[in-house]
Amino acid sequence: MNKYTFTSVIALLLLIIILPVYAYLEPFRMEQAQVDLREEFVSDAAVLYVQNCAICHGASGEGIGAMPPLDNDGLRTADYDFLYKTIARGRYETTMAGWHTEEGGIFNDYQIDELIAMIRYVDWPQVGELAAAQGLIPPTLPVPEVDEAFLEEVAALDPAGAVWAEGMQIYANNCTICHGVNGEGSDLGVPVNTPELRAEGTETLINTVTGGVPGTAMVAWDNVLEPGEIEAVIAFLQNWDVIEGQGLALTPPEPIQIDLNNPEEVLALGERLFTTTCAVCHGENGSGGTGPALNSQQVLTANTDEQITNTIINGGHRPNSTMPAFGDRLTAVEIGALVDYIRAWEPTAPVVENPRGTAQGGGPPWLNATPDPDNPVSPQGQGQGGGYQGGANPDFQRGNQGQDRGQSDQGQADPGTMGPTVQYTGEVVAANENLLTFRVADGATLEAMLGPPFFWSESGIPLNPGDQIELEGFESLDHMELNWIVNLTTGERVDLRTPDGMPVWNN
């Protein structure tokens, strides 16, 4: 056997050995590839979620007000078609819009698939974490804070004042988003602090809140609020003029205070606005995309601050530009901060060979026809930009102002929303998934959350109706959270939080 035959035989032998080995391992490889792909889908979707969905469904899918929570097993096991249709086409009679590009939205099939994968497999608290890690603090809707003393003052106004106070608290938490802090109404909801409304019968008002108003953003609240709570809200609405007459009004959430004389704070504001508003088209740090690269020596040299300001206010001046006018959406201070931020690139801006964005000169030729100078093409509502100009936009802007406020999601109780520590001894009435209902000595029935479902299903202890329990917890945003719980009947104990208050499922 000469050296060529020998080499051939060795190589063939190797091939013959390695192919079956690979074939044996192939199913495992495929399985692993599927797991990896699923994780990729979920983490991609989390970004989309934080940017587009968190404003209504909450940073960790916990739901905000009447907007449904997504972090539940019902949706996890819902079938694909249901989830796809809901996201792609929206839900009739709710504020859920159709998000597919074919429905005027911004997602393609692939992105909707990613979102479905996320609803099915994601560990929701991590979405909030991921949002923060990516610097994408989801814009939350500002809710006025109401303290106990204020409510006591309201309660003291009248024998029925306690109900008014309860109603005012519920209104502040759930209704101000659309109906305004002073009931003045907004694009999304009608004014409710009016003599006309108070003239309506109690029955009519209760029916409206309970059943919602079809075709508007007013959803049926009976899923979220107890009948007693709805009655309280109506009682509050009917007596708002009395409360106001005493000089008691809800305070709107405080906007972030920015020292305009501090250039760094202004730049930080500019950066935040650029990331949330401009980077979609102009790219991260102005590196370009659909829109021109702004972080470019040519662009920055050629344009004065005044020109940049004008472009932001009036939108792109080129025919067929998709740059919308931001003049009525940003304040002068915000635009000034943006211009400062963009200008600050100039010393380090690279010379970009061709700073024009992919959108310029794009599209079919008949859209590039010679523009009529007296009637410049208005890009409003065109293409992808349109998705951001829809009805949700006012919220988005308001959300920006509130985005740095503390926000509570499940498992991360914010100190600002945490009540004092309380201890109870009692008897289990029911333990349904992670919701514990128990009766204390004086006969009152209380509810407490046993941590997130995934935690309780793994680390929980049996809690049967009739078991004696002892627990320690605190009032969080709208429910009681536990530090620890002992089942005195079985002697088992679970710690849900470390002594410094960190939830154990966060580790």
Added chain:
Amino acid sequence: MTKLKERLLYTDKDPADDRSRMRAVANNLILHLHPTKVPAPALKWTYTWGLGGISATLTLVLLITGVLLMFRYDASVERAYTSIQNLETQVTFGALIRGLHHWSANLLIVTTFLHLIRVFLTGGFKQGRTTNWLVGVVLLLLVVAFNFTGYLLPWDQLAFWAITVGTSLLGYVPVFGGAISNFLLAGPDVGQGALRNFYAIHVAVLPAIMILLMSYHFWKVRKDGGISQPIPAPTEDKRPSRVERLTTIPHLVQREFAAAVVLITAVTIFAMLVPPPLEELANPIHPPNPAKAAWYFMGLQELLLHMHPLAAMLLPGIALAGIAAIPYWDKREEDIGVYFRSKIGTGTALIGAILGVALPPVLVVIDEYWLDLPSMMPGVSTLISNGFVPLALSLGGLAAIYSLFRVVGRANRGEATVGLFVFLMVSLVMLTIIGVFFRGANMALVMPF
């Protein structure tokens, strides 16, 4: 027992003597591409490095795996990327077949490039082989076109932006550039039209041309009298000496088979261990930073950073035309089949290689940090200051290197051309290395580690 072994191993009796061996070659559909006997020196591994055969084998692997991939691939913007994801996660051996196709395609670029260099260095275009040299150059361009069109098909970020960068260069080609780009992309941007066109070109147009040209290339090698060989030194009685000739079976066939099997095994193992890249779904509004072309175009992209695009396209264009025209320039036939032509040629090649390693990085760094031609010539159009001037300087530099070999090195035309050619090839490799490894965000010079 021996009888059984013979029955198992051979359908027919193993040809025992040279005459029947030659007959076996001549009467075989595939083997008759070969002559029945080949000169012994032509069989030397260190002469050909088997590069032609390796390239042909890779083409065959690509053809088979490519056809298999077509069963699961869907050339639509909505489904191309998911069809690759399906292939990776749902199809048994899908990842392996895609890996084989991907790595073979990239390796083919390397082997055909090396094959061109080998043929040039041994004067393989001489003694009537001009036509086949030109066909070979066209085949190399075809391989690049194959790779370029295939690059878009996975429709991931890498694919989308490499093709966007690549086709945007066409816009700078005078007169026809815009029309060609429009024709290829079926519109101004890379989209559904471009994907469909690239797929059609990749699986139908190019294979047809490739098969025709490859067949011609092989046929022509035989008709030109086999691969290039040195002219035998005359014997003492002034008669040309006879070169030993060996039968194709087993000498040539054995070597070819060994090379093919080793190659296929190596590529298979590599594809098993290193999965082909698949980045995120293409996103036309978020370019990656840096947005790089395919690696074999990075030399060209590097030129673009230093010159006006027209100049950056003209320089390699002129170099390519020069390479195609070499048979008309270096007509000396005495040195055929000798690596680097002669001792002097070895020297010019060595100097060319050293210059090629040293000059491009130095020039890149100088141009990056100090030299700024447009600001040195205020008021002059950048087409002149950043286009014509650097192009003229580069071509002048090449001419200077050539004359250095001719005048100082006393090299003849062929030997000086060898030096220049080696310089060009090494420079191309260096520019590619700089572009691939030393260019970071915004295409700024960075260290790769």
